[in-house]
Amino acid sequence: EVQLVQSGAEVKKPGESLKISCQGSGYTFTGYWIGWVRQMPGKGLEWMGIIYPGDSDTTYSPSFEGQVTISADKSTNTAYLQWSSLKASDTAIYYCARRGGVFYMDVWGKGTTVTVSS
């Protein structure tokens, strides 16, 4: 079964760093792009960026460029989303998803809830 398993919920303080993960299984991880999507409380989905684990080629949405870092470790079939200094406005659910075709995401993780509060 093709699946993406995301790391568990996080509660952090403003200014702290964080790295959440998304592990793929059931398919050739290095052969598909992995994207990250944010959903802030009560809001819609926002596309953050995407990485090709095969060579770590990465593209960011202009809204998130410089705010987060997307990376991947092909030895563990895992993609990552990280922050160096969290803000309260980073409180959201973060989904990873596999790019299944030219421009759609066919497999999604269940999401990681990140809460940033002092």
Next chain:
Amino acid sequence: QSALTQPASMSGSPGQSITISCTGTSSDVGNSKYVSWYQHCPGKAPKLLIYDVSDRPSGVSNRFSGSKSGNTASLTISGLQAEDEADYYCSSYKTTFTWVFGGGTKLTVL
């Protein structure tokens, strides 16, 4: 990046058909054959319903169909069922390797 425009909410009775619109611009929806639709139930992973404007992944009910005219894409759900109650999002190619999502439509089955 500006989100695509969807109605914030819609409702319908079981058995009815409803159509959710997704309006963009000539820079995204209007210039793209890569529009997709997702169903999102709170607390669950989003699910791909339609890709490439009107194609359906295997396993998705044929009650779901997609189309596009000009800068507006549409998702039609026929024979509404209680289980269709969810949030629905459209998405389109924006520029090379960047996506844009619609604001989402909350569907209520009366």
